[in-house]
Amino acid sequence: MSDRLRARFAQANGEGRAAFVAYVMAGFPEPDQTVPLLLGMEAGGADVIELGVPFTDPLADGATVQRANEVAVAAGVTFADCLAMVREARAQGLTAPLVLMGYDNPLLAYGEARAAADAAAAGADGFIVVDLPPDEAGTFRQACAENGVSFVPLVAPTTAEERMGEVTAVADSFIYCVSVMGTTGGAAVPAEVGDLVATIRRHTELPIAVGFGVSTQEQVARVGRVAEGVIVGSAIIAAIEGGSVEGCVERVRSYVELVTGRSAGAGAGEA
Amino acid sequence: MSKETGSDLTPRFGEFGGRYIPEVLVAAHEELEEAYEAARTDPAFIEELAELGRHYAGRPTPLYLAERLTEEVGGARIWLKREDLAHTGAHKINNALGQAVLAKRLGKPRIIAETGAGQHGVATATVCAKLNLECVVYMGTEDIRRQSLNVFRMKMLGAEVVPVDSGSRTLKDAINEAMRDWVTNVRTTHYLIGSAIGPHPFPTMVRDFQAVIGQEARAQMLEQAGRLPDVAVACVGGGSNAIGLFYPFIEDPVRLVGVEAAGEGLDEPGRNAATLVAGSPGVLHGTRTYLLQDGAGQILDTHSISAGLDYPGVGPEHSWLKVTERAEYIAADDAEALEGFQRLTRSEGIIPALEPSHAILPAIRLAEEIGEGGDVLIGLSGRGDKDMHTVAEALGVTL
Numbered sequence: 060m061s062d063r064l065r066a067r068f069a070q071a072n073g074e075g076r077a078a079f080v081a082y083v084m085a086g087f088p089e090p091d092q093t094v095p096l097l098l099g100m101e102a103g104g105a106d107v108i109e110l111g112v113p114f115t116d117p118l119a120d121g122a123t124v125q126r127a128n129e130v131a132v133a134a135g136v137t138f139a140d141c142l143a144m145v146r147e148a149r150a151q152g153l154t155a156p157l158v159l160m161g162y163d164n165p166l167l168a169y170g171e172a173r174a175a176a177d178a179a180a181a182g183a184d185g186f187i188v189v190d191l192p193p194d195e196a197g198t199f200r201q202a203c204a205e206n207g208v209s210f211v212p213l214v215a216p217t218t219a220e221e222r223m224g225e226v227t228a229v230a231d232s233f234i235y236c237v238s239v240m241g242t243t244g245g246a247a248v249p250a251e252v253g254d255l256v257a258t259i260r261r262h263t264e265l266p267i268a269v270g271f272g273v274s275t276q277e278q279v280a281r282v283g284r285v286a287e288g289v290i291v292g293s294a295i296i297a298a299i300e301g302g303s304v305e306g307c308v309e310r311v312r313s314y315v316e317l318v319t320g321r322s323a324g325a326g327a328g329e330a
Numbered sequence: 331m332s333k334e335t336g337s338d339l340t341p342r343f344g345e346f347g348g349r350y351i352p353e354v355l356v357a358a359h360e361e362l363e364e365a366y367e368a369a370r371t372d373p374a375f376i377e378e379l380a381e382l383g384r385h386y387a388g389r390p391t392p393l394y395l396a397e398r399l400t401e402e403v404g405g406a407r408i409w410l411k412r413e414d415l416a417h418t419g420a421h422k423i424n425n426a427l428g429q430a431v432l433a434k435r436l437g438k439p440r441i442i443a444e445t446g447a448g449q450h451g452v453a454t455a456t457v458c459a460k461l462n463l464e465c466v467v468y469m470g471t472e473d474i475r476r477q478s479l480n481v482f483r484m485k486m487l488g489a490e491v492v493p494v495d496s497g498s499r500t501l502k503d504a505i506n507e508a509m510r511d512w513v514t515n516v517r518t519t520h521y522l523i524g525s526a527i528g529p530h531p532f533p534t535m536v537r538d539f540q541a542v543i544g545q546e547a548r549a550q551m552l553e554q555a556g557r558l559p560d561v562a563v564a565c566v567g568g569g570s571n572a573i574g575l576f577y578p579f580i581e582d583p584v585r586l587v588g589v590e591a592a593g594e595g596l597d598e599p600g601r602n603a604a605t606l607v608a609g610s611p612g613v614l615h616g617t618r619t620y621l622l623q624d625g626a627g628q629i630l631d632t633h634s635i636s637a638g639l640d641y642p643g644v645g646p647e648h649s650w651l652k653v654t655e656r657a658e659y660i661a662a663d664d665a666e667a668l669e670g671f672q673r674l675t676r677s678e679g680i681i682p683a684l685e686p687s688h689a690i691l692p693a694i695r696l697a698e699e700i701g702e703g704g705d706v707l708i709g710l711s712g713r714g715d716k717d718m719h720t721v722a723e724a725l726g727v728t729l
Contacts, residue, residue: 113628114627114628115497115628115629116497116502116503116506116614116615116629117506118352118505118506118509118510118615119352119354119509119510119513120510121510125496129496129497132628137626137628138626138627139626162613163350163613164612164613164614164621164623164627164628164629165626165627165628166627167612167613167627168612168623168625168626168627169626169627189352190350190351190352190613190616191350192349192350192351192352192353192356194349194356195348195349195350212353213352213353214353215352215353215354215356216354217353217354217355217356217357217358217516217517218353218354218356218357219357219360222356222357226353237352237353237354240354240513240514240515240516240517241510241513241514242510242513242514245514246514
């Protein structure tokens with residue numbers, strides 16, 4: 060729900076820190092690891108979770124997230140399966156707000172209105188659709204609004220300032236700021252990202268979360284000083300890939316704990 | 331016919347088209363749209379392209395009456411619009427020239443492109459050599475294997491050919507990889523898309539650059555045949571040669587027939603590339619159009635004997651022409667393409683590429699159906715030299 064997302068950003072920011080947004084691909088490395096991974100990320104200190112919806116043609120993603128997509132597609136993970144994973148994670152006690160992130164076509168195939176309604180019913184809080192800019196998102200945004208789930212727009216380094224007002228106006232929880240030109244997991248977040256955040260800030264009072272090129276503890280801390288949220292994706296996929304399947308939840312939990320600098324439990328269990 | 335498909339730069343063809351792209355690319359598409367809108371009515375731009383067409387690309391290409399084939403069939407006269415005689419051996423040069431000249435106007439020194447059969451890659455590399463632009467071509471490793479001669483041509487022309495080993499290792503994956511390059515380098519780079527696909531304004535712009543095919547063919551039919559054709563037939567992968575041929579006939583009483591690749595059969599999901607015949611609407615590569623997809627919205631693998639038709643999407647204007655029933659879309663399988671290839675080669679001494687080979691048998695059937703006194707126009711989009719290895723392999727011949 061949009062209000063749950065806003066509350067979680069407000070809570071983290073009220074504690075004098077940026078919200079930590081952690082991404083994982085549904086069905087990667089194996090479908091039955093996804094729910095434990097979601098709970099593990101929360102236990103490690105994630106405030107908000109992005110659950111990737113697999114797609115065969117993830118054209119804005121770099122090699123790491125592409126591999127995760129390929130594995131999940133090969134395992135047959137559909138949008139409906141993603142919703143089942145969200146339901147199960149909620150049943151097992153996940154409290155962090157969760158945003159579904161992916162591409163437009165699987166949502167279209169499922170049906171936009173049904174996707175928004177079923178996502179809300181499953182306990183998801185919003186959508187980030189990489190290839191659905193606000194200009195093309197009219198019907199889907201309406202479906203999201205009717206179901207109380209958030210449509211999270213993206214702003215990029217190339218977004219003209221004249222456009223920032225239009226883009227941020229469609230947001231009702233937070234803004235996803237793409238830090239760098241390129242794909243996910245590519246170039247490191249640049250030093251000037253603070254300028255981009257400041258420019259966006261002139262157009263919105265909502266929290267701004269920065270993603271793309273953020274992986275190390277130093278980068279997380281640096282971005283956290285200029286934005287209300289820090290998004291990490293490829294580094295989590297890399298942590299999953301960094302050893303046995305059985306050990307992936309523990310590796311991800313300890314990675315999140317390391318980069319957030321928070322001990323287990325500090326961010327969990329609070330609504 | 332409504333004016334929806336008219337020459338104004340509307341972003342949609344009915345419910346199809348649009349601009350489904352990552353935010354990072356929005357500014358570049360707006361810039362491109364603005365530049366193209368200015369260029370298309372600028373006499374200097376129009377004259378520069380016409381001049382390049384005449385003296386560099388070899389336009390106008392001939393309209394050729396296939397007399398022996400017509401005689402064999404014993405029906406309507408069969409005419410070939412000879413894009414195989416254009417520089418680099420296919421219609422792709424028309425679009426490559428148009429977009430490269432536009433990129434120069436935009437001040438972008440670096441060109442990227444995707445290629446399937448290699449014809450668009452060769453055309454792009456050629457134009458970049460001539461206009462002194464840096465050129466990087468993305469190509470699936472499966473296509474590199476099938477089209478090694480064209481890979482070498484591109485390298486000789488000074489292009490860098492980047493192998494793409496993800497997904498199905500064909501055209502769709504080359505487009506994904508080109509898009510990834512573009513989101514990284516958009517400030518210095520123009521993405522020279524090779525078909526009438528992708529986000530607005532590409533489908534409109536590529537159609538306009540390819541419409542020279544139909545404009546010439548229409549005038550040539552009137553001059554040489556004394557009438558318009560009863561039907562125009564062209565192969566459809568992404569659909570740029572077909573839309574280029576069809577577009578100038580849209581307001582005429584001329585049947586328009588697009589022939590897709592049925593590969594190993596229409597009832598074999600993943601083993602054909604007949605998007606309009608067997609697919610359903612969705613969003614891929616920035617546009618809303620017909621796609622080959624499963625029930626969950628995942629894009630299916632495709633297969634065709636011709637690398638240039640091996641694509642799970644199609645230009646959005648074709649989707650519009652299909653749903654409005656202004657054009658008809660059918661499919662020919664690998665075996666029919668091979669037979670068409672051999673028929674034309676033997677009867678006319680013209681070796682077609684495997685892509686337009688798909689249109690030959692359907693055109694022959696139409697010529698029989700229409701009968702004497704009628705005229706059938708085939709868009710012969712390219713020549714077949716590049717396909718000799720594939721054809722030999724399919725016929726069980728060791729070279």
